[in-house]
Amino acid sequence: xxxxxxxxxxxxxxxxxxxxxxxxxxxxxxxxxxxxxxxxxxxxxxxxxxxxxxxxxxxxxxxxxxxxxxxxxxxxxxxxxxxxxxxxxxxxxxxxxxxxxxxxxxxxxxxxxxxxxxxxxxxxxxxxxxxxxxxxxxxxxxxxxxxxxxxxxxxxxxxxxxxxxxxxxxxxxxxxxxxxxxxxxxxxxxxxxxxxxxxxxxxxxxxxxxxxxxxxxxxxxxxxxxxxxxxxxxxxxxxxxxxxxxxxxxxxxxxxxxxxxxxxxxxxxxxxxxxxxxxxxxxxxxxxxxxxxxxxxxxxxxxxxxxxxxxxxxxxxxxxxxxxxxxxxxxxxxxxxxxxx
Numbered sequence: 001x002x003x004x005x006x007x008x009x010x011x012x013x014x015x016x017x018x019x020x021x022x023x024x025x026x027x028x029x030x031x032x033x034x035x036x037x038x039x040x041x042x043x044x045x046x047x048x049x050x051x052x053x054x055x056x057x058x059x060x061x062x063x064x065x066x067x068x069x070x071x072x073x074x075x076x077x078x079x080x081x082x083x084x085x086x087x088x089x090x091x092x093x094x095x096x097x098x099x100x101x102x103x104x105x106x107x108x109x110x111x112x113x114x115x116x117x118x119x120x121x122x123x124x125x126x127x128x129x130x131x132x133x134x135x136x137x138x139x140x141x142x143x144x145x146x147x148x149x150x151x152x153x154x155x156x157x158x159x160x161x162x163x164x165x166x167x168x169x170x171x172x173x174x175x176x177x178x179x180x181x182x183x184x185x186x187x188x189x190x191x192x193x194x195x196x197x198x199x200x201x202x203x204x205x206x207x208x209x210x211x212x213x214x215x216x217x218x219x220x221x222x223x224x225x226x227x228x229x230x231x232x233x234x235x236x237x238x239x240x241x242x243x244x245x246x247x248x249x250x251x252x253x254x255x256x257x258x259x260x261x262x263x264x265x266x267x268x269x270x271x272x273x274x275x276x277x278x279x280x281x282x283x284x285x286x287x288x289x290x291x292x293x294x295x296x297x298x299x300x301x302x303x304x305x306x307x308x309x310x311x312x313x314x315x316x317x318x319x320x321x322x323x324x325x326x327x328x329x330x331x332x333x334x335x336x337x338x339x340x341x
Contacts, residue, residue: 009106011039015065015099026106031080039104052127053077055180064093064295065102070094076109126202128180129187133229137201138255141211143200145248152215153250158219160210162190164228165240165270173237175268176245182233186241189229192220209259213246223277242266244276308332 009029012021032046040058043049049057049195056075064071073093092105124136127145127222132140139168142161145152164186171179182208190210191200198212214222222245231239244266246258253261265280330338 008108011100011104012103013039013061013065013155015101026158029051031082031083032108033083042062049077050127052180052287055177059181060091060093061102062128064095065099068098070098071102076291079106098245105209126187128183129202131187131200131208132189134201134203135198136201137209137211140199141255143256144197144211145252146214152248155247155249156215157211157213157308158215159246159255159258159262160223160226161203161244161246161259162186162208162210162226162267163242163244163266164230165242169314170237170239182239185233186230189226193226193229203259209262211255211258215218218249219245227276242269244268245277246280306332306334 009026010023011026013019014021018035020039027034028047033040034042036187038058039061040054043052043057044051048054057077060075061201064073071093075091077089077091079088079089086215088109090105090109091145092107092108093102094105110229124133125131126133136170148157149294151157164182167179170182183202185202186206186208187202190208190261194200194210194212198210200211201209208248210226212219212222218267223245227241227243230241233239234274244262244264245267246261261280264284265278268284269275269278310328310329310330312326312328313322315321316323332338
C-alpha cells in the first residue's frame, strides 16, 4: 500500500468566534462547497463523507475544543475529492492552547485503488460504530473456529449477544443523535473488553455480538463487567442491557446457529428485573421446539374439535352455596392426551 503526505490540508477552527477558515487548497482538493457552514455540515450535506463520519468529526472537534489542557487527537476516514474518488485520510485535531484555536489536519495515507478500498471498507464495517458487519463477522468467527477447533470443542469460546432494552424509546425521547452516541459507546465497551483474537460485531440496530475466548467464571465476570460498563452510560434515561450467551462445545455449528442460540437464551429473561444474562441450554431449545410443534398443530385441533369445555363450580366457603362456575378449556389430543391451555 502506498503512503503519501504530498498534499496535507489544514482547516482552522476559532474557538472564541465559533468559525472556520477554509484555505484555497482545501477547496481545490476536496469536493463540496466550503462556505460559512461548519465543517461537519459541509461534509454531510455535500456528501464529502458519510453522515456518520461527519458526526464523528463534529464530536471529536467539540471534545478537543472544550478541553482545558492541550490536545492532539487523530483518527481516519474516507473523503471524496474533486475527481470523485474516495480517498483515505488521517484526520488530526490539534489544540496547543486550550480555548483558542484547533487545527484540523488532513493527510492522505492511501492513494492507490482508493475507491475499491472504500467500497471494501464500508461493506465490511459498520459506518457508525466501526465494528464488523454480520457477514464479515461470520467469516472472521469461522476463521477463528477453524484455527482453534480443539479449544472451541472444549467450550473455551462463547458467543455473547447484547440487546439494549427499549432502545427505540431512547431515540424517541432524546433524538437519533443521542441514540447513535449510545451505540458508539456500547461498541467501544464491547470491542475493548475482548482478548486479542476476539471478534466483535454490530449485527443490526442495537444488537451486538462478541465471539470471545472466555469460559467459566472468567466468562461470567466479563459479561457482568460489560453490562455494568454499558449501563453506566450518562443519560437521564436508565439503560438496561440484556445478554444471551452460547458456549461452544464439540457440536459444530454455523455462526448463525450460535447467534440463534444466544438470542434464545436472551429471550428467556426478557421482562426479568433480576436476571441480566442467561446461558443457552438444550432444555431451552427443546421447550421452543415443543411450543412450535404445539402451535403448528393447533389449527388442525380446532378443525377436528379436539378442544373440550369443562365447568368448574365455585362455592361460597361461608355458606357452602354454589355461586358460579369457571369455564376451562382442555385440549384432548389424540396422542398426547389431555393438554391444559
